[in-house]
Amino acid sequence: MQGFNKYYPPDYDPSHGSLNKYRGKHALGDRARKINQGILIVRFELPFNIWCGTCNSHIGMGVRYNAEKKKIGNYYSTPIYSFRCKCHLCDGWFEIQTDPKNTRYVVTSGARRKEEDWDPEANGGFAAYETNSNVTPGDPLAILEQSTEAQNYVAKVHMPRLEALQQASEHYNADPYIHSMKLRKRFREEKRVEKEKQEADNQLKGRYGLPASLSLIEDDEEVRQEAHQEWEKGRRELKSFKNLERDRLHLGSSSVSRPETLTSLRARLLKNTASRSRPFSTSFNLGSANRISDMKK
Numbered sequence: 364m365q366g367f368n369k370y371y372p373p374d375y376d377p378s379h380g381s382l383n384k385y386r387g388k389h390a391l392g393d394r395a396r397k398i399n400q401g402i403l404i405v406r407f408e409l410p411f412n413i414w415c416g417t418c419n420s421h422i423g424m425g426v427r428y429n430a431e432k433k434k435i436g437n438y439y440s441t442p443i444y445s446f447r448c449k450c451h452l453c454d455g456w457f458e459i460q461t462d463p464k465n466t467r468y469v470v471t472s473g474a475r476r477k478e479e480d481w482d483p484e485a486n487g488g489f490a491a492y493e494t495n496s497n498v499t500p501g502d503p504l505a506i507l508e509q510s511t512e513a514q515n516y517v518a519k520v521h522m523p524r525l526e527a528l529q530q531a532s533e534h535y536n537a538d539p540y541i542h543s544m545k546l547r548k549r550f551r552e553e554k555r556v557e558k559e560k561q562e563a564d565n566q567l568k569g570r571y572g573l574p575a576s577l578s579l580i581e582d583d584e585e586v587r588q589e590a591h592q593e594w595e596k597g598r599r600e601l602k603s604f605k606n607l608e609r610d611r612l613h614l615g616s617s618s619v620s621r622p623e624t625l626t627s628l629r630a631r632l633l634k635n636t637a638s639r640s641r642p643f644s645t646s647f648n649l650g651s652a653n654r655i656s657d658m659k660k
């Protein structure tokens with residue numbers, strides 16, 4: 364690594380130009396020792412597993428080398444670089460190149476790559492690049508046919524559909540003012556109906572003294588029917604209950620014990636009333652006497 368500080372020797376003066384130039388050194392230091400051959404030494408990390416071609420040992424992905432990087436050509440305007448590395452287990456050299464066309468690295472000499480690319484077909488999936496298995500990938504006529512078919516499909520099916528959709532969209536969204544007006548009108552009507560209903564509900568609540576928090580259900584035919592049925596049922600029950608009571612009273616008056624209990628009850632009531640209206644009369648019964656003694660305590 365180069366130092367960050369620069370040492371200016373005593374014999375240096377600014378007319379010499381840059382310090383590197385004066386000392387006869389490259390700015391990249393020792394890494395540029397083969398720069399006259401177009402080679403720069405860089406740190407290169409193996410992008411995949413390989414077997415060294417000389418010692419035949421396995422070298423794992425991620426092992427780093429001081430590689431000689433060199434531009435060897437172009438793919439359109441993208442430079443192709445080669446990285447020449449020396450095996451760390453033997454003295455053999457191997458070379459790896461960039462492949463801009465397929466966006467990958469390829470081993471060109473001195474080693475073998477361990478093929479470990481994900482193969483969807485081998486793993487129960489489908490190859491993503493192959494959409495029509497009938498056409499061999501290398502058949503240019505078939506490809507041309509396919510592309511013209513695709514173009515026709517776009518022109519005859521997709522474009523009209525898109526245009527129709529656009530027209531529909533314009534038809535519905537052309538004038539925002541009209542839409543706004545319609546919407547507000549509808550809101551106003553809904554609000555009015557809601558308000559009327561609220562007022563009617565409030566009146567009903569006021570008439571029957573119902574709590575204001577009580578929410579009344581919607582008044583429709585079904586609810587009305589149901590309420591009517593309930594009312595009918597209640598009336599029938601009341602009627603049958605009254606009939607039963609009358610029968611019981613009728614039966615009771617014919618028996619002997621009934622009037623006795625009735626008369627005794629009446630007598631007791633009368634006596635109680637009398638004792639309450641004249642609490643200090645001499646003819647009070649035992650119950651009132653007890654009560655008075657309680658009060659005296």
Ligand SMILES: [Zn+2]
Nearest residue numbers: 415418450453
């Ligand atoms: Zn080796």
